Amino acid sequence: MQLYGSLTSPYVRRLRALAIEKDIEFDFLNLNIFAEKDRETLVKLNPTRKIPMLVDGEQVIFDSNVIYRYLAQKLDFTPLSWNQENTLTLINSANDSLVELLICQRSEFDTNDDKLFFNLQRERVNGVLSVLNDAAEQGTFSDYNYVALSLFCLLDWIIFRNLTDLTRYSALQVFHSEHKNRASSIETAPRD
Numbered sequence: 001m002q003l004y005g006s007l008t009s010p011y012v013r014r015l016r017a018l019a020i021e022k023d024i025e026f027d028f029l030n031l032n033i034f035a036e037k038d039r040e041t042l043v044k045l046n047p048t049r050k051i052p053m054l055v056d057g058e059q060v061i062f063d064s065n066v067i068y069r070y071l072a073q074k075l076d077f078t079p080l081s082w083n084q085e086n087t088l089t090l091i092n093s094a095n096d097s098l099v100e101l102l103i104c105q106r107s108e109f110d111t112n113d114d115k116l117f118f119n120l121q122r123e124r125v126n127g128v129l130s131v132l133n134d135a136a137e138q139g140t141f142s143d144y145n146y147v148a149l150s151l152f153c154l155l156d157w158i159i160f161r162n163l164t165d166l167t168r169y170s171a172l173q174v175f176h177s178e179h180k181n182r183a184s185s186i187e188t189a190p191r192d
């Protein structure tokens with residue numbers, strides 16, 4: 001199997017970290033999706049033009065969520081419960097909004113502007129981080145499973161890109177400190 005992605009994407013990192021935690025073997029192909037040559041590879045494999053994607057023989061799978069389900073079925077992991085699916089959706093929604101805001105910043109928009117699009121993303125990020133903070137306080141992430149490592153990748157990427165102030169979310173900060181020295185965190189740390 002080959003996983004295509006980048007060294008910075010939190011969605012790609014989840015799968016790279018999962019591979020280390022669960023001893024899954026795949027080759028990792030690092031793409032710069034904004035460079036012409038790698039973009040050709042991206043578009044050919046994945047018309048959504050987003051990373052990650054997994055290639056397993058003739059089968060290509062798009063989207064980290066679907067790739068996880070594909071691996072879980074192939075490797076016989078217990079499927080996520082509905083509550084775990086909801087928590088993953090929360091993590092994804094904050095992550096997606098932060099990706100959109102980052103792309104807007106790189107397009108030279110002032111994302112602190114009082115505009116509907118920016119306000120909706122910021123409201124979602126803050127609301128979801130607060131719900132995830134409560135969940136962390138209640139022990140939802142005590143088992144370091146796929147959902148927990150997805151949360152770690154989100155938080156570590158927020159810190160790496162300096163995207164939002166995490167000091168308000170003390171349980172999330174504790175969770176991040178507890179896991180930042182794991183082999184799967186160190187070996188997959190984002191770098192430009």
Ligand SMILES: N[C@@H](CCC(=O)N[C@@H](CS)C(=O)NCC(=O)O)C(=O)O
Pocket residue numbers: 008009010011033049050051052062063064065096099
């Ligand atoms: N739902 C997708 C989201 C993937 C995603 O947003 N990836 C970002 C990198 S972190 C990307 O490829 N963005 C390119 C773009 O938006 O044009 C997944 O879970 O794989």
